[in-house]
Amino acid sequence: MQLGKKLSHENVFFAGILLLAIALPFSNFLMSFAQIILVANWLLEGNLKNKWKSFLQNKLALVLSGVLLIHIMGLAYSVDWIYGLNDIKKKAPILLLPLIFSTSPKMEKEKIMLVLKVFIAAVLTATLYSSLILFGFTGKEITDIRQISTFISHIRFSLMISFSTLLTAYFFKTSVGKARLFLGLTILWFVGFLILMESLTGLITLSAGTFLLLFTLMLQQQNKAVKYTGFAVIFVLLVSPALYLAWELRQYYDVEPLNPSTLEEFTSRGEKYYHEYESQEIENGNYVRIYIARDELKEAW
Structure with missing residues (x-):
């Protein structure tokens, strides 16, 4: 199907990718809408037979799509088909996006860079909004730090922040002047936000990515x-x-062997301690079953 000159399949594809980049840290609905645009554009573009052949020849796309096929085969062993089908529904983009990307015309480098910058901006905006929630500017009560990620799962959010940090570092390397200063502050903000968010997953992912990049840079370094x-x-x-x-x-x-003669017999309030000398249970380098004052424990708890 032929579109107008301005509304070409290539432009619709690019617009869908931009919308997807914006939606990722913000909205599952917008993310689904962007994927619908990409799929519809891909189908309307036609030439499906050649596209399928091209997909089958792309090893990376097949490997990525194979993840979903493993989940589908896993349904045979599932005791909860409803949960399994919902899980596959969530992971359907794992099959669709590699199929669409591997069989669509390659984007120019400038467009790819723009998509990455838009994604960084979207993640940055999401972190700023989450910080407003955390510091009480929105009036929303927070009982768990994970609640500051209001749009998507906090784990997915932390992974996006980690990825955005590495992308920002890439742009920082080639930037100058005020742009370089802004990107440097953005990197510091992303790292600080992961700490503020108490996201061990995000910090570990960021650390692993940083080490991998440093290792790659050292391999390329000519100066021994x-x-x-x-x-x-x-x-x-x-x-x-x-x-x-x-x-x-x-x-x-x-820990040192337990010596009964060195243990105190009474609490400061006069209650006799109970010591279970036979127990070797240890926690944080200390014996657990000693210095037990049952009455005072009941009173305190």
């Missing part, structure tokens, strides 16, 4: 001194948390 210094820094940054964790685990389990 800079390359080896960079690898040394990456190694230290990777090993240090592991060593710290090992030390903490050792402190957790490595």
Whole structure:
């Protein structure tokens, strides 16, 4: 089907991608609407037979779509078909988007960069709105930090923030002047917001992505001194948390043998302590079954 010169299939495809980039951190409805636009445009463009052949020859698209097929096959072992079908409905874009992207004309670099910038702007706007909720400017009562992500799941939101941080770092590298300053502040804001959001998932994802990028940059580095210094820094940054964790685990389990003669017998209020000497249960490097004052516990709890 032929559209007008201005309303070409290529322009509709680009508009659908832009809408999808805006909708991702904000609205599941808008995201579905953008996907409907992309699918309808893809079908109306025709040439479906050749598109299908092109899709089957694209290994990356097949792998990405294969994730959904695994879920579909998993229905055979599901005890809750309703939940399973709803889950597949949510993951349907995993099949549709690789199919559409791999069989549509490639976008120019300028358009791709614009889509990424729009996505960063959308995520930034969503974080600013969430911060207004967190600090009480919207009047919404917050009992759980996850509630500041009002539009989408807090886990998906944190992953988008992590991805946006890495994208912003990419643009920061090539920017100058005020734009560079703004992007630098945006990176700091994204990282700070993940901490504010208490998102361990987002921080781990961001850290993993950062290490991967640094490793790639070091591989491309021609100066051997800079390359080896960079690898040394990456190694230290990777090993240090592991060593710290090992030390903490050792402190957790490595406790001195329990000596009954050193334990106090009475509380400050005169109640006799109950000590279960035979128990070896340990938590945070301390024995759990000692210094138990039942009456005072009941009173306090």
